[in-house]
């Protein structure tokens with residue numbers, strides 16, 4: 001067992017008594033996510049993505065199998081506080097996550113519970129507000145914000161815990177195009193500069209292109225995984241009816257015409273730059 005990283009060992013999750021013959025939400029999943037990795041999770045509605053995310057910080061327990069975070073077992077109640085410090089979660093619906101009357105208090109809640117000194121709490125609040133572009137909203141009430149702004153507050157609260165692992169379930173669903181672009185940029189920075197491991201779930205394939213690895217779920221099982229280039233070049237993906245981002249449609253077309261594009265080209269802009277260099 002590796003001490004660092006996330007490890008799913010033969011994990012099955014049933015929500016309902018399986019003596020009734022119900023299909024499990026997740027079936028015998030084994031996977032490893034190494035520390036510092038940026039992983040995208042995709043799949044059709046009901047394929048098990050949110051269930052997998054909730055297993056990561058012990059919100060759900062496996063029916064069978066084990067989930068380890070840095071070697072800590074999510075089924076061990078004594079290890080849960082440390083697991084929840086390590087794994088920050090940003091849920092699909094921020095209304096379920098925000099509890100304080102003022103944004104600053106919402107963000108300080110977690111660090112205060114860790115018993116950190118005031119100076120460190122303030123440093124983390126300032127940093128999280130700045131990363132999420134919320135400096136001017138510090139004294140606002142979360143419930144008066146728009147859905148997208150609430151999503152940013154939920155992210156800021158998770159970041160203030162300085163998690164090693166950041167799990168985001170549909171984080172861009174309520175953001176406008178600018179907010180979406182900014183969030184994805186910030187995730188890249190958090191991953192590369194802060195060495196934060198990222199697991200992002202999204203129905204928007206464009207949100208996942210910067211991942212190191214994509215994992216595709218189907219009916220609770222891993223259907224396909226690989227680099228974005230490998231996954232989006234796979235004919236299997238079309239079987240699920242999942243969209244291919246524009247840049248990979250172009251890369252696939254170039255590939256079928258005999259032109260290979262390097263793995264690090266992940267946006268239309270980067271593709272154009274790369275092609276210009278080849279002229």
Ligand SMILES: Nc1ncnc2c1ncn2[C@@H]1O[C@H](COP(=O)(O)OP(=O)(O)OP(=O)(O)O)[C@@H](O)[C@H]1O
Nearest residue numbers: 015016024025043044045046047048049050051052
């Ligand atoms: N609380 C619950 N009780 C019973 N069944 C549930 C519960 N939550 C999810 N399920 C079932 O588990 C399966 C996987 O659901 P999950 O929410 O993990 O899928 P998902 O891939 O995140 O879907 P979506 O893309 O729609 O968010 C579905 O069949 C769903 O009906």
